[in-house]
Amino acid sequence: MRLRVSVVVFPGSNCDRDALHAAETVMRAEARFVWHQDRDLGRPDLVILPGGFSYGDYLRCGAMARFSPVMESVVTHAERGGAVLGICNGFQILCEAGLLSGVLFQNAGLRFVCREVRIRVESTGTPFTSAVPRGTVLRMPVAHGDGNWNAAPDVLREMEAHDQVVFRYVDADGQRAPGATPNGSLDDVAGVRNRRGNVLGLMPHPERAAEAILGSVDGARLLASFVRSAA
Amino acid sequence: MSYRPVAATPALLAEHKLTGDEYERIQSVLGRDPNIVELGIFSALWSEHCSYKTSRVFLKEFPTKGPRVLQGPGENAGAVDIGDSLAVVFKMESHNHPSFIEPFQGAATGVGGILRDIFTMGARPVAVLDPLFFGPLDAPRMHSLVDGVVRGISGYGNCIGIPTVGGSTFFHSSYAKNILVNVMAVGVVRHDRIFRAKAAGPGNPVLYVGSKTGRDGIHGASMASDVFDDEKSKRRPTVQVGDPFVEKLVLEGVLEVLQGDAVVAIQDMGAAGLTSSTFEMCSRGGVGMRLDLSRVPVREEGITPYELMLSESQERMVIVAHQGREEEVTSVFRKWGVDAEVIGEVIAEPRMELLFGGEVVADLPIAPLVEDAPVYRRPFVLPTPLKAAGESVALDGAPDALAALKRLLASLNVSGKEWISSQYDWSVQGDTVVGPGSDAAILRVKGTRKGLALAVAVNPRFVTADPGLGAAHAVVEAALNCAVTGARPLAVTDCLNFGNPERPEILGQLAAAVRGISDACRALDTPVISGNVSLYNETDGRSIVPTPTIGMVGLLEDVAHAVPCRFVREGDVVVLLGETRDEMGASEYLATVLGREEGACPSLDLNAARALVDLLVELASERRLASAHDLSHGGLAVAAAEACFGSGLGAELDLVTALPAARALFSESAPRVLASIPPGEEGPVLAAARRLGVPAAVMGRVVPGVLRIRVNGRGAIAEESAVLERISSQAFRTAMEDA
Numbered sequence: 014m015r016l017r018v019s020v021v022v023f024p025g026s027n028c029d030r031d032a033l034h035a036a037e038t039v040m041r042a043e044a045r046f047v048w049h050q051d052r053d054l055g056r057p058d059l060v061i062l063p064g065g066f067s068y069g070d071y072l073r074c075g076a077m078a079r080f081s082p083v084m085e086s087v088v089t090h091a092e093r094g095g096a097v098l099g100i101c102n103g104f105q106i107l108c109e110a111g112l113l114s115g116v117l118f119q120n121a122g123l124r125f126v127c128r129e130v131r132i133r134v135e136s137t138g139t140p141f142t143s144a145v146p147r148g149t150v151l152r153m154p155v156a157h158g159d160g161n162w163n164a165a166p167d168v169l170r171e172m173e174a175h176d177q178v179v180f181r182y183v184d185a186d187g188q189r190a191p192g193a194t195p196n197g198s199l200d201d202v203a204g205v206r207n208r209r210g211n212v213l214g215l216m217p218h219p220e221r222a223a224e225a226i227l228g229s230v231d232g233a234r235l236l237a238s239f240v241r242s243a244a
Numbered sequence: 245m246s247y248r249p250v251a252a253t254p255a256l257l258a259e260h261k262l263t264g265d266e267y268e269r270i271q272s273v274l275g276r277d278p279n280i281v282e283l284g285i286f287s288a289l290w291s292e293h294c295s296y297k298t299s300r301v302f303l304k305e306f307p308t309k310g311p312r313v314l315q316g317p318g319e320n321a322g323a324v325d326i327g328d329s330l331a332v333v334f335k336m337e338s339h340n341h342p343s344f345i346e347p348f349q350g351a352a353t354g355v356g357g358i359l360r361d362i363f364t365m366g367a368r369p370v371a372v373l374d375p376l377f378f379g380p381l382d383a384p385r386m387h388s389l390v391d392g393v394v395r396g397i398s399g400y401g402n403c404i405g406i407p408t409v410g411g412s413t414f415f416h417s418s419y420a421k422n423i424l425v426n427v428m429a430v431g432v433v434r435h436d437r438i439f440r441a442k443a444a445g446p447g448n449p450v451l452y453v454g455s456k457t458g459r460d461g462i463h464g465a466s467m468a469s470d471v472f473d474d475e476k477s478k479r480r481p482t483v484q485v486g487d488p489f490v491e492k493l494v495l496e497g498v499l500e501v502l503q504g505d506a507v508v509a510i511q512d513m514g515a516a517g518l519t520s521s522t523f524e525m526c527s528r529g530g531v532g533m534r535l536d537l538s539r540v541p542v543r544e545e546g547i548t549p550y551e552l553m554l555s556e557s558q559e560r561m562v563i564v565a566h567q568g569r570e571e572e573v574t575s576v577f578r579k580w581g582v583d584a585e586v587i588g589e590v591i592a593e594p595r596m597e598l599l600f601g602g603e604v605v606a607d608l609p610i611a612p613l614v615e616d617a618p619v620y621r622r623p624f625v626l627p628t629p630l631k632a633a634g635e636s637v638a639l640d641g642a643p644d645a646l647a648a649l650k651r652l653l654a655s656l657n658v659s660g661k662e663w664i665s666s667q668y669d670w671s672v673q674g675d676t677v678v679g680p681g682s683d684a685a686i687l688r689v690k691g692t693r694k695g696l697a698l699a700v701a702v703n704p705r706f707v708t709a710d711p712g713l714g715a716a717h718a719v720v721e722a723a724l725n726c727a728v729t730g731a732r733p734l735a736v737t738d739c740l741n742f743g744n745p746e747r748p749e750i751l752g753q754l755a756a757a758v759r760g761i762s763d764a765c766r767a768l769d770t771p772v773i774s775g776n777v778s779l780y781n782e783t784d785g786r787s788i789v790p791t792p793t794i795g796m797v798g799l800l801e802d803v804a805h806a807v808p809c810r811f812v813r814e815g816d817v818v819v820l821l822g823e824t825r826d827e828m829g830a831s832e833y834l835a836t837v838l839g840r841e842e843g844a845c846p847s848l849d850l851n852a853a854r855a856l857v858d859l860l861v862e863l864a865s866e867r868r869l870a871s872a873h874d875l876s877h878g879g880l881a882v883a884a885a886e887a888c889f890g891s892g893l894g895a896e897l898d899l900v901t902a903l904p905a906a907r908a909l910f911s912e913s914a915p916r917v918l919a920s921i922p923p924g925e926e927g928p929v930l931a932a933a934r935r936l937g938v939p940a941a942v943m944g945r946v947v948p949g950v951l952r953i954r955v956n957g958r959g960a961i962a963e964e965s966a967v968l969e970r971i972s973s974q975a976f977r978t979a980m981e982d983a
Contacts, residue, residue, distance in 0.1 A: 024496075024581060025489050027405020031674035034690070064672075066403045069489030125398050127669045128662075156402070156669040221671045226688055226804055228677070 016042040016243055019057035021083050021103075023049045028064035028100065028220065035220040036061065039233045040240050049081045058243055059096045060087055062103025064156070064218060074117060074159045075105035084110055096140060096239070097212045101157055104204070104214030113205055113214045114172055115164035120157070121197025127156040129229075130195055132180040132203045132217055133187055138210045139179055140242035141235040150187040151180075151231035153222035160196040160216040162205070169200060180204035180215055247605045249277035260287035266618060273612040281550045281598065281606045286613065288516035288554055289523060292779055295617040298745045299777040302758045306772040307765050312734060313773055318528075319440055320361040320511060321431075322773025324735045326799050328692045329435050333367040336375075336428040336700075336739040336795045338778035342484065343425040347392025351425050352400035353486040353558050358429040359406060360512035363495050364561065366439040366502045367431030370675060370687055372401050374411035374427055375700045375739070375793045379420030381656065381979055389423055390980065397427075398667040403488035404495065407676050408668035409685035412700050415656040421783035426739040428795040430698055432689060439502055441511035443525035443533065443564045446592040448508055450522070450533055451570065453577055453584045454494045454560035458543035460484050461517070461556025490559045490582070497580040498561065506569040513560040519553045521562045523596060527614035532595040535588030537605070549600040564590060624751035629710035631844035636826050641838065642906050645881065645953075645960040648837045650971055652878040652910075653885060655836040659975035660889075677803055682810075683725040683874045688803045695803025699725035699796050703876065703912075704789045709830040710845035711753040711790050715760035717845070718794040720853040720915050721876055723768050726798030727857040728872035728917055730807045730864025736765055737795040738775040743787025745779045753790040754779075761792060767850035768857060770796065807864050809873040810886070811893045811920050816870045816946040818895055819929060822856055822916030823939045824880065826907050832877040833910035846913050853915045855936045860917065862932060868925045875916040881909040881953065881961060883918045888951050888965035889972065897944035897953045905955040920946055 018036040022029045029046060036044035036059075047054055049067075054060060067078035078084065084106070091097050091112050099107040107113040120126055134142050134149045145151075164172070172178060180203040182194040194201045196216070204215025219232030250256065252267050260283060262270075270278055270286050278286060292298055308316040314331050315323035321335035339354025355372060362369045374397055379386050401408045406429070443450075461484035501507055509529070511521045518540070526532055537552045547555075563584075565573050570586055577584035591597070598606040642648065652658050665680035677695060678686035684699040701721035707714030723733040738761060743750040754777075765772055781788040800806055811818075828834055829843020863869050875883045880899075888894050901908040921929050926942055933940035951968060953961040 024493055025403070027403075027492065027672055028674075031672070034674060065405060066489060066492075069403075069487075071489075124395075125402055125667045125669070127402075127671060128666050154671045156671055158402070218671070221674050223674075226677055227671075227674060 016040055016059065016240060017055065017057045018042040018044040018059045018061060019047045019054050020044060020061045020063055021049065022046045023065065023067040023078055025067050025069050026063050026065035031220045032061045032063040035223045035236060039223045039236045047083055049083045052082050052086045054086050054090055059098060059239065060090055062099040062106050064101030064103060067102055067106060074102060075109040078106045079110040088112065091212050094209065094211050098141065099214035100218055100220065101216055104216055105159065107212060107214045112212050113207055114168055115162050115205060117159050118161040118163055119159050120161050125158040126195045127154065128195060130155050130217055131183050131185060133183045135181055136176045136179045136206065138176050139206045139213045140239045141213055142179060142238060144238035144241045145234055150183060151234065152229045153217045153219055153232045155195050155217045157216055162198040162202045164199060172205060175208050177206050177208060178202055179206050179213060247279040247281065247603065250280050250283060252277065261291065262287055266290060269618065273609065281553060282608055284550050284554050285519050285606060285608060288519045289613045290617050293515050294520050296777055297618050298620050298622055298779065299754060300619055301621055302755050305758050305762045307762060308771050308773065310769065310771040313771055314435065314438065316773050317775065320364045322737065323365065323438055324773060326694060330689065331433050331435055331438060332696060332797055333362055333365045333431040333433055334428065334737050334795065334797055335361050335774040336426055336737040336793065337776040338739050338741060339425045339427065340423065340741065340778050340781060343393055344423050347389045348396040349485050351393040351396030353484045354425050354427045355397055355400040356486045356488065356491050356558055357514050358427045359404065359491065362429045362431035363498050364439065364441065364510050364512045365431065365433060366437045367433035368499055369406045369429055369431045370673060371430045371685065371698055372406050372408045372427060373698055373700050373795065374408060376411060376413045377419045377424035377791060378415050379423065380415055380417055383420035393425055394664050394667055400486055400488040402669040404492045405672050407670045407672045409670045409676055410680050410698055410700065413661055413664065414704060416704060416789055418786065418789045422781045422788050424741050424791055426793045428700060428737060430797065437502065439507065439510055441509050441525050441528060443509050443529040443531050443590055445508055446531065446590050447567050448564050448590045449567065449570050449586045450535060450588040450590060451563040451565060451573055451584055452540055452587045453563055454582060455490050455557055456541040456543040456583060457547065457552055457555050458557045459547065459551055459555060462551055462554045484556045484558050486558045493580040493582050494559050494561065497577045497582050501573055501576045504572060506565050506572040508564040508566055510561060510563045513562060515556065517554060517556050523610060523614050525562060525564065526594060526596065526610045530594055532591045532593050532610060533588055534591050534597040537598055537600045539585055539587040541583045541585055549598060549605040622745060622751055623748045624755050625748040626752045627711050627749065627756055629844065631829060633710060633713055633844050634825060634827050634847035635829060635844040637828050637834065637843040639828060639838065639906055643837065645905055645909055646963055648833065648910065649881045649885060649961055651837050652832060652882050653968060653972040654975035657832060658878050658882055660973045661976055662973060663977040663980055677806060683728050686729055686803065686806050693802050695800035695806055697726040697729045697731035697798035697800060700793060701725060702791055702793045704791045705830040705835065705841065706845045707757065707792060708789045709843065711756035712760035713845045713848055715757035715792045716764040716848055716850065717914060718792060719761055719764035719768065720848065721874060722794040722796035723770060723857055724874040724915055724917060726796050727860040728807060728809060728874050729800065730805065730861060731798030731800045732861050733768060733770050733796050733798045733857060735773045735797060736770050738772060739793040740777045741781055741788065741791040741793065742779055744782040750787055757790060757792045764850055767854050805867060807869045808871050810871055810890055811888060811895065811946045812870050812891065814893060814946055814948055815923055816920040817923055817926055818897060818943045818945060819919045819921060820916065820941050820943050821859065821919060821933060821938055823913060824901065824908060824911055824916065825913045826903055827911045827913045828907060831910065831912045848914060855938050856915045856917065859933055859936045859938050863929060868921055868929055870920045870922055872917050872919040875918060879910040879912050880918065884953065885951055885968045887918060889969045892949060894947050894950040894965040895944055896947050899943065899953065899955045901956060905960045908955055909960060
């Protein structure tokens with residue numbers, strides 16, 4: 014049976030169509046949009062919170078979105094163990110909603126940054142990485158103004174202890190290095206999961222690196238891993 | 245408040261930038277004196293910005309037709325067929341004066357305005373490109389202007405989610421007090437969903453959609469039609485303030501509404517807001533409108549009809565819907581949280597009747613204000629080229645070639661601009677195959693195998709030396725930027741930035757440039773399908789150098805085989821296509837290395853340009869090209885260095901030439917392209933070049949890591965590619981961040 018993927022659309026989402034395209038072409042999923050004022054997610058196998066500026070994000074990225082009707086359903090879905098993937102603004106919303114730990118500050122350089130980065134898989138404890146060996150280096154773009162992930166030292170320690178850091182920014186050789194992290198994130202963290210592993214958030218855009226024509230298929234590996242884990 | 249005729253004092257006319265003659269013409273059109281609302285409307289519609297009253301006589305010269313042209317100039321944007329029942333819609337505009345006053349909002353609303361031109365055609369915008377022209381970084385405010393403009397473009401484009409995939413930057417002292425911010429936007433639409441802005445059907449409702457109207461930007465159009473001085477730079481209230489989030493909502497709402505068939509016509513409110521949008525829609529349809537201005541959603545109390553008609557508040561549209569189907573339109577916008585109000589109706593008689601609080605506040609005929617706006621045949625003097633094209637200049641005091649190359653790579657105009665492009669989201673929408681930093685950006689067209697190559701070009705130094713020839717060079721460079729990827733150049737949009745047209749020599753530049761563009765477009769079969777004119781780019785009596793920016797869209801039949809502009813494989817054979825002549829006049833070398841801005845514009849053979857474009861498209865379709873890079877600023881040496889970037893590769897090149905080394909390396913002769921081809925392809929490639937009459941010479945091979953160029957057997961340049969790349973990539977970042 015085909016996987017069912019629901020892509021949440023906030024009025025300011027701007028990667029919603031990209032995410033739907035990747036779900037359809039890479040995951041071969043039955044993908045649909047869910048409007049932010051709706052509560053019915055459509056019994057999905059996976060909910061994607063796409064990138065964008067949810068409600069304009071004039072306050073703090075994702076701060077308003079967490080109060081939307083659809084997010085109540087997303088929280089319920091996650092609490093039941095349903096899979097949730099937050100990309101970029103979606104990651105910010107998951108942090109604001111308390112489904113993931115930490116907070117995303119403005120980039121250390123105080124400027125929007127769009128470039129290709131490399132991230133290393135640090136945890137296989139999510140369906141998106143269960144089929145991607147630890148230490149694998151993936152190439153995909155980032156494009157954000159607020160991707161500087163931070164958490165209190167004890168929170169990070171606790172997360173480390175439970176294998177919750179899923180991706181770290183690295184250089185071309187797969188090593189953590191000055192300049193490899195585009196936004197000043199604590200400990201070079203690019204993506205984290207909840208303890209159970211069903212909720213994943215990351216700043217880089219796997220959906221923009223999901224076809225050879227776009228220069229990298231490394232993002233597709235994460236989506237393919239999910240498909241495999243669900244089979 | 246009274247709407248009796250006003251006394252036309254010289255001060256009132258001056259404030260509205262109307263001449264005495266124009267006022268008399270208003271009196272004869274109306275058969276009476278206008279009231280203040282009407283005077284404001286005349287002032288806006290007859291401004292240079294809206295009426296093109298000075299440039300119109302010249303613009304007629306442009307070739308605008310072609311088998312692929314679905315919509316030429318005159319609509320919100322032009323449209324060109326790309327097969328598969330799809331069209332590409334594009335246009336370029338300027339936002340020069342606002343960006344100098346308030347760089348962030350000026351640049352941001354420039355992006356917002358041009359995007360509305362695209363989606364009102366029914367097309368989803370897929371890309372933005374920004375040609376920017378600044379003064380030297382040590383000019384007053386210049387750092388903050390560069391920073392503000394880039395942040396403005398980035399803030400708006402990134403939020404709305406349209407990738408900014410390319411552009412250009414050029415620095416010159418003449419822009420120190422008059423920067424240029426040009427913006428090109430591109431969209432894709434199915435043929436049968438192209439919408440136009442032609443009002444029709446008496447009784448059909450007129451809807452106002454989008455942001456509420458405030459008092460911002462009143463007289464923006466007339467500001468854009470005047471020279472600048474310190475006093476006017478204090479005109480902050482004439483700058484509009486943009487909200488990309490609202491624009492995103494309007495965009496989605498408009499595209500959703502246009503999926504149905506409830507809409508008759510749609511137009512965005514750009515310069516001169518409600519006035520130009522409604523008058524132009526009526527003019528195209530030969531009808532009129534009756535509008536009740538009290539129904540316009542407003543941001544604050546007490547806004548007058550005069551202000552309502554002239555406000556340039558952003559993110560607003562006018563829609564004419566089919567009678568009885570208003571609710572279909574308003575319900576879509578309600579879903580997106582956007583205001584949509586019926587403010588009036590179409591009437592058969594071609595006049596505009598404006599009501600406010602039950603009182604008629606304006607009653608004007610349509611045609612005399614739009615089609616029959618004044619047209620000026622101002623005196624102009626065609627420019628005399630600085631020197632005969634191609635004439636030689638002396639190069640006294642030239643440093644060695646490697647030192648010169650490094651200075652060029654570190655110069656403002658040649659250095660890499662990743663500091664700028666990394667602030668733009670160029671990969672959103674997931675269609676960007678090649679982003680900023682190449683000759684052309686490439687987008688795939690989802691659902692097809694096709695790709696679009698998008699490029700902008702102009703070398704203002706060439707245009708200064710010879711406006712006609714320099715403008716033709718801009719078209720050729722833009723075409724080559726597309727053709728090096730393998731794309732067939734399709735059509736052109738332009739943004740003609742010039743000084744004060746009331747000076748005959750400036751108007752002469754415009755006349756010559758239009759001629760040059762027209763000639764080149766005819767030679768290349770790339771009609772001009774849209775564009776914009778920005779005049780009065782003059783501050784404190786100093787004019788900008790003439791800057792006719794060209795935007796080009798090319799079509800790739802198979803995007804998977806787009807040709808990159810950098811070397812890809814060791815052992816490939818490097819070939820120079822085109823002829824190198826002694827043409828150092830108006831060159832980057834002369835300006836940057838020797839500090840001289842003089843000399844003749846390089847000559848240009850349009851037949852040779854056409855042949856080179858044809859050759860590139862043919863070779864790419866036969867997959868004989870591994871890479872191809874257009875030669876422009878800094879000539880062969882700079883192009884060879886750039887081709888080595890990003891891969892760890894280098895090249896060993898041997899030039900055999902009758903020219904002295906510096907001229908062979910840095911001449912800016914055009915059209916030329918540096919290509920690399922797989923070993924064994926020399927025969928077919930050289931044969932094809934011969935057949936099309938393109939000079940072609942094998943120069944050497946792609947090697948690891950080092951760029952070595954010998955001229956007539958003597959070493960001229962030898963340096964690690966990584967060193968050259970570091971110079972290019974760090975120079976601009978350092979200039980912006982260490983100041």
